[in-house]
Amino acid sequence: MSAVAPAPLPPPSGVISLLTDFGVSDPFVGVMTGVILSCFPGARVVDLGHGIRPQAIAEGAFWLERCYRWFPRGTVHVAVVDPGVGSERRALAAAIDGHYFVLPDNGLLGPALLAAPGARVLALDVAQLGLPEPSFTFHGRDVFAPVAGGLASGARSFDSLGVPAVALPSALPRAARTPDGVRGEVICSDHYGNLISNVDGPLARSSGATHVHVGGQRVPWRRTYADAAPGELLGLVNAFGVIEIALRDGSAERHLGLTRGAPVELIAPAPAPAR
Amino acid sequence: MSAVAPAPLPPPSGVISLLTDFGVSDPFVGVMTGVILSCFPGARVVDLGHGIRPQAIAEGAFWLERCYRWFPRGTVHVAVVDPGVGSERRALAAAIDGHYFVLPDNGLLGPALLAAPGARVLALDVAQLGLPEPSFTFHGRDVFAPVAGGLASGARSFDSLGVPAVALPSALPRAARTPDGVRGEVICSDHYGNLISNVDGPLARSSGATHVHVGGQRVPWRRTYADAAPGELLGLVNAFGVIEIALRDGSAERHLGLTRGAPVELIAPAPAPAR
Amino acid sequence: MSAVAPAPLPPPSGVISLLTDFGVSDPFVGVMTGVILSCFPGARVVDLGHGIRPQAIAEGAFWLERCYRWFPRGTVHVAVVDPGVGSERRALAAAIDGHYFVLPDNGLLGPALLAAPGARVLALDVAQLGLPEPSFTFHGRDVFAPVAGGLASGARSFDSLGVPAVALPSALPRAARTPDGVRGEVICSDHYGNLISNVDGPLARSSGATHVHVGGQRVPWRRTYADAAPGELLGLVNAFGVIEIALRDGSAERHLGLTRGAPVELIAPAPAPAR
Numbered sequence: 073m074s075a076v077a078p079a080p081l082p083p084p085s086g087v088i089s090l091l092t093d094f095g096v097s098d099p100f101v102g103v104m105t106g107v108i109l110s111c112f113p114g115a116r117v118v119d120l121g122h123g124i125r126p127q128a129i130a131e132g133a134f135w136l137e138r139c140y141r142w143f144p145r146g147t148v149h150v151a152v153v154d155p156g157v158g159s160e161r162r163a164l165a166a167a168i169d170g171h172y173f174v175l176p177d178n179g180l181l182g183p184a185l186l187a188a189p190g191a192r193v194l195a196l197d198v199a200q201l202g203l204p205e206p207s208f209t210f211h212g213r214d215v216f217a218p219v220a221g222g223l224a225s226g227a228r229s230f231d232s233l234g235v236p237a238v239a240l241p242s243a244l245p246r247a248a249r250t251p252d253g254v255r256g257e258v259i260c261s262d263h264y265g266n267l268i269s270n271v272d273g274p275l276a277r278s279s280g281a282t283h284v285h286v287g288g289q290r291v292p293w294r295r296t297y298a299d300a301a302p303g304e305l306l307g308l309v310n311a312f313g314v315i316e317i318a319l320r321d322g323s324a325e326r327h328l329g330l331t332r333g334a335p336v337e338l339i340a341p342a343p344a345p346a347r
Numbered sequence: 348m349s350a351v352a353p354a355p356l357p358p359p360s361g362v363i364s365l366l367t368d369f370g371v372s373d374p375f376v377g378v379m380t381g382v383i384l385s386c387f388p389g390a391r392v393v394d395l396g397h398g399i400r401p402q403a404i405a406e407g408a409f410w411l412e413r414c415y416r417w418f419p420r421g422t423v424h425v426a427v428v429d430p431g432v433g434s435e436r437r438a439l440a441a442a443i444d445g446h447y448f449v450l451p452d453n454g455l456l457g458p459a460l461l462a463a464p465g466a467r468v469l470a471l472d473v474a475q476l477g478l479p480e481p482s483f484t485f486h487g488r489d490v491f492a493p494v495a496g497g498l499a500s501g502a503r504s505f506d507s508l509g510v511p512a513v514a515l516p517s518a519l520p521r522a523a524r525t526p527d528g529v530r531g532e533v534i535c536s537d538h539y540g541n542l543i544s545n546v547d548g549p550l551a552r553s554s555g556a557t558h559v560h561v562g563g564q565r566v567p568w569r570r571t572y573a574d575a576a577p578g579e580l581l582g583l584v585n586a587f588g589v590i591e592i593a594l595r596d597g598s599a600e601r602h603l604g605l606t607r608g609a610p611v612e613l614i615a616p617a618p619a620p621a622r
Numbered sequence: 623m624s625a626v627a628p629a630p631l632p633p634p635s636g637v638i639s640l641l642t643d644f645g646v647s648d649p650f651v652g653v654m655t656g657v658i659l660s661c662f663p664g665a666r667v668v669d670l671g672h673g674i675r676p677q678a679i680a681e682g683a684f685w686l687e688r689c690y691r692w693f694p695r696g697t698v699h700v701a702v703v704d705p706g707v708g709s710e711r712r713a714l715a716a717a718i719d720g721h722y723f724v725l726p727d728n729g730l731l732g733p734a735l736l737a738a739p740g741a742r743v744l745a746l747d748v749a750q751l752g753l754p755e756p757s758f759t760f761h762g763r764d765v766f767a768p769v770a771g772g773l774a775s776g777a778r779s780f781d782s783l784g785v786p787a788v789a790l791p792s793a794l795p796r797a798a799r800t801p802d803g804v805r806g807e808v809i810c811s812d813h814y815g816n817l818i819s820n821v822d823g824p825l826a827r828s829s830g831a832t833h834v835h836v837g838g839q840r841v842p843w844r845r846t847y848a849d850a851a852p853g854e855l856l857g858l859v860n861a862f863g864v865i866e867i868a869l870r871d872g873s874a875e876r877h878l879g880l881t882r883g884a885p886v887e888l889i890a891p892a893p894a895p896a897r
Contacts, residue, residue: 087659089652095538096371096646097398099414102364105393106418109362113419117393118655118667123647126539127596135649142763143656144663155596158571208571210586213417263645264676296708296758311760321677321705370813371646372673374689377639380668381693384637388694392668401814402871430871433846483846485861488692 079190082170084224085146087116091136092152092212093124100212104150107217112225120149127155129179131260131332133244134270137182138312140171148224150216151175158208163196163215165223165233172230174220176211179243186242194230195237201228247271253279253339256315258286258332265323266316269336273309281338283307286317287328297321354465357445359499360421362391366411367427367487368399375485379425379492386496395424402430404454406535406607408519409545412457413587415446423499425491426450433483438471438490440498440508447505449495451486454518461517469505470512476503522546528554528614531590533561533607540598543591544611548584556613558582561592562603572596629740632720634774635696637666641686642702642762643674650762654700657767662775670699677705679729681810681882683794684820687732688862690721698774700766701725708758713746713765715773715783722780724770726761729793736792744780745787751778797821803829803889806865808836808882815873818866819886823859831888833857836867837878847871 088108094100105117120139124132132153140149154161154176162177168191173181177195185191198206198215206214222228247256247270256271267286284291284307291305300306300320305327310316315336317324325331363383369375380392395414399407407428415424429436429451437452443466448456452470460466473481473490481489497503522531522545531546542561559566559582566580575581575595580602585591590611592599600606638658644650655667670689674682682703690699704711704726712727718741723731727745735741748756748765756764772778797806797820806821817836834841834857841855850856850870855877860866865886867874875881 085659085663087656087663089656091649091652095398097396098537099366099396099410100537102366102393102395103414103417106362106364106395106414106422109360109391109393110417110419113360113362113391116659116663118652118659120652120656121647121649123645139649139653139656142653142660144660147656156573159573207586209583213586262648262650298706298709308759311757311763370673372671373812374641374671374685375812377641377668377670378689378692381637381639381670381689381697384635384666384668385692385694388635388637388666431848434848482861484858488861 077190078192079167079170081167081230082146084148084172084226085144086114086224087118087144087147088220088224089118089120089143089147089149090122091120091124091132091149092122093126093128093132094122094152094212096122100210104213104217107213108221111218111221112227115221115224118143124153125260127153129153129243130245133180133182133242134259136180137185137244141169143171145170146172148172148174148220150212150220151180152212152216153180154178154211157211162237163198163211164237164239165194165196165219165230166239167192167230172223174216174223177240179240181239181242182244183242183246186239193237193239194234197234201233245270247275253281253337256336258330258334258336260332261325264318265325266318267324267328267330267334268310269315269317271315271336271338273313276309276315276338279338280340282341284315284317285337285339287330287334289328291317352465353467354442354445356442356505357421359423359447359501360419361389361499362393362419362422363495363499364393364395364418364422364424365397366395366399366407366424367397368401368403368407369397369427369487371397375487379488382488382492383496386493387500387502390496390499393418399428400535402428404428404518405520408455408457408517409534411455412460412519416444418446420445421447423447423449423495425487425495426455427487427491428455429453429486432486437512438473438486439512439514440469440471440494440505441514442467442505447498449491449498452515454515456514456517457519458517458521461514468512468514469509472509476508520545522550528556528612531611533605533609533611535607536600539593540600541585541591541593542599542603542605542609543585544589546590546611546613548588551584551590551613554613555615557616559590559592560612560614562605562609564603566592627740628742629717629720631717631780632696634698634722634776635694636664636774637668637694637697638770638774639668639670639693639697639699640672641670641674641682641699642672643676643678643682644672644702644762646672650760654763654767657763658771661768661771662777665771665774668693674703675810677703679703679793680795683730683732683792684809686730687735687794691719693721695720698722698724698770700762700770701730702762702766703730704728704761707761712787713748713761714787714789715744715746715769715780716789717742717780722773724766724773727790729790731789731792732794733792733796736789743787743789744784747784751783795820797825803831803887806886808880808884808886810882811875814868815875816866816868817874817878817880817884818860819864821865821886821888823863826859826865826888829888830890832891834865834867835887835889837880837884839878841867
């Protein structure tokens with residue numbers, strides 16, 4: 073039993089966000105949206121994003137945890153990065169920090185979400201939900217979409233969805249202090265080739281570092297892209313609150329030849345020698 | 348004259364789905380959506396998908412036929428894969444199985460849609476629709492979007508759109524029985540590199556086969572991805588009801604070096620020799 | 623002071639279009655949409671497009687100027703191609719030709735928009751808008767989205783947003799007459815590999831030319847794609863009113879090996895020799 077009382081459930085906002093690794097070349101997202109509108113005609117469905125790399129659960133966990141707060145309170149966030157679809161993996165619904173989440177139980181909830189005060193997690197009781205028999209390969213359409221639609225419309229209450237459960241640990245690795253400072257890793261790159269790490273701003277600042285060490289380079293820590301000269305590498309705390317490595321007007325990913333998993337370090341300056 | 352009476356027309360749901368080969372790098376889809384909202388401010392426009400390969404009518408026909416049913420009854424589905432735009436090719440509106448379709452007459456309706464009981468097809472009488480003079484190259488914006496908006500809002504009745512017509516045959520090839528079992532072909536690949544065929548589940552099961560023959564390989568038929576070991580090829584009946592060839596946690600397309608048109612066969616097991 | 627009185631401001635339509643260079647692989651657009659719905663739950667948000675090449679302001683200016691008119695009068699168009707984010711560059715709101723625009727002041731307004739009769743441009747007074755402290759790198763989310771939401775909902779009046787200003791000149795180059803005819807350049811290519819120029823139809827026609835000179839080739843000017851044989855190059859005035867070079871059923875971009883900036887010329891036929 074948690075020391076914190078469960079937070080009251082927010083009224084649904086009618087907004088449903090979708091975050092998947094489906095890409096945008098196939099009609100998978102469109103079909104999920106069709107299903108949502110079939111059970112909740114007034115739904116406002118937002119594509120949070122479908123460019124999570126196939127099966128990259130950590131990347132999905134990162135973006136879900138960093139993005140949900142920009143939506144209206146009471147939004148239902150559906151996240152589907154689901155290599156275990158059709159196996160025994162469980163499906164979850166969660167109510168955390170004024171938002172709802174519907175997703176497979178495979179580590180897609182980030183560590184901050186799991187640790188949020190008053191967080192509630194249910195294991196979906198799929199057989200009891202009155203859904204048509206789901207396919208073995210597309211629970212985004214057959215389970216998560218109708219559950220999200222029912223939750224967002226108010227036709228299904230959160231508590232009716234399943235039984236209290238403990239989610240699997242997050243797939244998102246955490247940055248950590250080291251004797252020298254702080255060490256994290258690249259979680260993903262974005263469309264511009266910026267390398268995005270799991271080192272958050274307060275932790276980074278606590279190191280006292282003025283540079284970011286990545287790919288064998290020592291990169292100056294700046295405020296924004298325009299503070300670097302064209303073609304210059306820089307580190308910054310990005311708009312999602314974590315250390316990012318960028319190349320002004322270019323691609324840091326291509327320039328450094330790095331990808332996810334590459335270490336990112338902030339090393340404290342050596343103390344001034346005693347006089 | 349059909350032996351089946353035309354089905355009653357469903358009331359429009361207010362939902363419009365868009366399926367095109369426009370891709371998502373240009374503002375073509377956004378402009379179509381702007382036109383729809385200009386003539387029907389309450390429209391709920393869903394991107395069913397824009398990743399049909401350029402000019403791949405068969406691929407568009409496949410997805411349209413496999414996806415429409417996941418939308419609310421009374422949805423207007425706009426499909427634009429239209430290499431003949433600006434030529435003499437006709438434009439169609441159809442009412443089939445409780446849904447509306449607006450599209451060029453070039454084979455984009457699949458064989459099951461064309462054969463559905465009570466299906467109604469009209470050739471659009473574009474000159475009589477009161478539209479501004481269409482461009483020669485973008486009827487998605489100039490013809491199909493305003494017709495769909497008018498139909499979805501109720502401002503235009505289905506019967507007012509044109510005159511009864513017979514659509515051109517479907518561009519989607521059909522799988523067929525062979526002396527040995529069933530033979531179809533790869534219609535497209537998806538974002539994960541799964542190869543999607545035109546062999547539907549009941550036909551495949553009727554062969555009695557336990558494996559799928561594709562690209563010179565004999566691939567075991569499984570229930571879902573998680574039933575195969577990582578790196579292993581498998582066949583399955585996917586969530587759209589057809590045989591798909593996948594590589595667990597990888598790309599079957601890249602692994603097999605196959606593309607659309609590649610044969611997919613299910614071969615009946617040889618009968619046990621007589622004793 | 624302009625010779626033309628400012629046009630009356632249109633009532634907001636409730637539609638917000640988004641045009642960016644964010645791509646669709648990251649959740650940046652989804653988060654902007656979440657912010658818009660947080661401040662205006664009834665917003666209808668349309669992705670005009672997110673495939674502008676990174677930092678290609680001229681390409682953004684081209685599409686914004688060519689597309690806005692297809693949306694309902696009173697739409698708020700948010701355009702974000704913003705390499706100077708976090709620097710001293712200003713942010714603008716504009717009311718032009720019955721539409722609103724919210725965007726950085728870096729040349730994203732095209733020449734026709736800037737010259738439209740009655741156009742009004744304001745420099746946003748960001749500090750006075752009551753927004754949370756913006757990040758240094760994502761004003762799409764922190765400035766442009768909430769301003770657009772407030773403007774589209776009516777919660778913020780246009781005049782409350784800032785002070786009258788003169789926008790920077792457009793980044794979009796203009797085609798021009800030459801002694802021989804007309805000369806422009808390729809602004810971008812589309813999904814099909816069509817090369818899109820800045821030579822508009824009336825200017826092109828005024829040259830009297832029958833061919834388009836591009837990449838060392840003399841390409842016949844046709845009406846639509848279907849007027850050329852498969853594999854043949856053609857020029858045409860496309861649905862956005864400018865000269866485009868296409869390859870029937872193929873990619874002119876790949877075939878010609880050209881990219882943006884390549885000259886596009888229409889050369890007047892030599893007068894018939896005097897008898």
